[in-house]
Amino acid sequence: MTTFSYQQSAAMLNRSKKVLAGGVSSEFRRYNHPHALFYTHGQGSRIYDVDGNEYLDFTLSQGPLILGHSHPEVLKAVAEYSQQGQIFAGQHIRELELAETLQALIPSGELMRFCLDGSEAVQTAFRVARAKTGRPKFLRFEGHYHGWMDNVCWGISAPSAEALGSSAQPEVFPWSAGLSARSREDFIILPWNDLPLLADTLSRRYQEIAAVITEPVMCNSSCILPGPGYLEGLRDLCSRYGIALIFDEVITGFRLALGGAQQYFGISPDISVFGKAMGSGYPISVVSGKREWMELIEHSEVIHAGTMNSCNPTVAAALATICELQRSQPYERLFRYGQELMTCLRNAARKTGQNLLVQGPGPMFNTGFTTLPAIRNYRDTFSYDKAKLNRFIAGMHDQGIRIIGRGLWYISAAHGQSDISRAVTAAEYVLSTLDD
Template identity: 35%
Template sequence: MTSIHAAAVPGSRSAELFARGREVLVDGVSSPSRGPLNFRPHPIFMARGAGAEIIDADGTSYVDLMLAYGALIHGHAHPELVAELQEAAGRGALFATASEVEVEVAERICAMVDCAEKVSFASTGTEAAMAALRLVRGFTGRRTIVKFEGHYHGWADAYSVSSNPLPPGAYGHPNDPIPVPDTSGVTPGALRDTLVLPWNDADRLEALLKARAGDIAAVVTEPVMANMGVIPPAEGFLQAVRELTTRYGVLLYIDETVTGFRLGAGGAQERYGVTADVTSFGKGLGAGLPVAALAGRSDIMAALSGGRILHYGTQNANPLLLSVVRRSLDLLTADDGRAFTRLDQLADRLVAGLRDGIARAGVPALVQSAGAMLQVYFLRRGHESVESIGGARDFGAHVDLDRFNRFAHLMFAEGVYLSPSPALHSVLSTVHTEAHVDRIVAAAGRAFAQLADERR
């Protein structure tokens, strides 16, 4: 079981692998957030997962709260999903033809998600979001989209604007937000065609739609901000976005890459009572495999018919992967969706335990959650009285990024794995138990006490 964390010790297997990895991989890893940006002195190399635990290259086991950035809704190597994958592999990996399983999975998605009348499969959340972008533009004949500060929709140019955490001044005045490219290499055209707004602010959205609705193809939103920790929508905000987009004749694209098949059978749309025109799924849909989907109203999706608006892909609806997805969705809908009730109950226990640990340690921090997604925000000096983080500007103004990173490293040493970036978040899976939650709470209690000592 959990042993003392060996990965940060010089001479550990992770240290050796990192030294080798740096010779042949950029930053020694395969995505910047996994590398030296977030991990000290180096990332922990993982070797395997089992249920709610992940085991590193030195054999140390951790309760996994990151779960592949939320993808592993049933944890690691769920026996039923492994059996399904093994059986499907014997029938062949890929046909790139029509197949029965794609019909069966699409039928399930349409039954589960209110706005999903037609489905088009892709491989990753980024890819599905790119297909959604082309669809809303092609369908409306308009080029401009509205996205919100701090929302991430994958790394395509059109969405790579004002997604990253920034110091508050960098966003400009909320009446005239400054669009900030997330990266070099974004074209001026992409920047011109993406308008940004602060989230959770229906008045500013209305002002923009009043002035520019005729140019705007869609308003694009995460239903819960999941790339600045966890920021739930303000009461009535999503309904206001729905009402305004309908009133001004603009499409509403809700990106459920994170929230789909995680916050409920019908995703965040069901949870918050809002229906998009177009939506997309990734992470939870694939249960750890690269499966994503674009879905929506059938009159809009019909625009993809015959390739008039193109969405190609050799790997679209890969039958090997979809066999697993079919079983995963059946597990989620079994017993009237009991899995989601249980996830919420476990998350309530974890959130209450973390809040209690924070209060007992006297460390200035908040916990925000939506279903089984949660994040701890440590507050900067002078910002201790802040009661909630409501958007990217609050995040930039109040959140102590370094303290969160320190917290994550203390948790690694306690045998709990989570993303060390404060902009990401923790999740639970259907195979976590009360005992796992209690272990996490006990570990976090010790970490909070240590952080309180360090702050004095």
């Protein structure tokens, strides 16, 4: 098997550490194998580093590259539209066309505003919900990721499952130093997928709660699907108590279906947030929702602003991405390839006697080593053998297969049958080399 060298990246990382804090521009980029790497280019399902290594890419750059790297239609649209200008501090035709396209696709998307990334769009949704309800808090769930701003930078890391304490009143830990202490007062946190617990909490505390925010699939902790009736129950409870139901579709958007998880599951949130796959790697996101909520922005009661919002290249990229998704309809294939890969990984684990758990809907799924038959919530994720996962990810990487460090895989429209077979062959080999 090939031996990969990372010498050029190592040298550049040393240089980079003198100018970029930690050598990188986002915390998540530190955690590559064997260290942060430098890439030269990406094409289709492949990405290449400065040492000349080629990887079959299942990270899709943390999700955005649903069409694969360097899709020609996206590049063409960006180049052509940028010729007309970059940003106008005013409206432009493609922005209008993008909004009209999204309005037709997103079931609850009556009115919207464009932002630059998921984190910003989430905060905009909270502001709308607080303004309309006059209530101060949002309710969120353990292990769900909604960006890195202060009030959501909690509840995604903990020393152990035991440290989380009782489900009814969980302990919560900051992910970062320097968070405003008041940001802890912004939210109530609960374990996910437990409807009776949620119903009980809302019945007692709804007068404090402006919004409930959820990833419709808990992609950021093990790709957990909602239990039967959970999203329906959530919808009913939010309607009963006048609470905004916010779907964070930053991962599920344009990935489970063109209209996101809300189309896939047939549940209509009040407000939803899309990012990542929407722009094929260009910084654009959208906060979209029902008119009765979004009209607060319409009437300037809630302020949403941003110098760089909906600038030409990002809008052109998003429009080209969505048109290409509409034209090529890759969804059946994303599910089929994803589920085939999941089945083959399970078979490989069985053959090699490894306790690899593979779960998720298919277009994205998670791998981890545990003795549990399923991971049902964030607390269960503490059963994972992280050291073994790291060895698996490193082994796959040295075979030219790039997977997100926490075990998450994304399928793109650029992946083909031979890519799936190649990943399976590599996994069979790596699993056969892993000790406990």
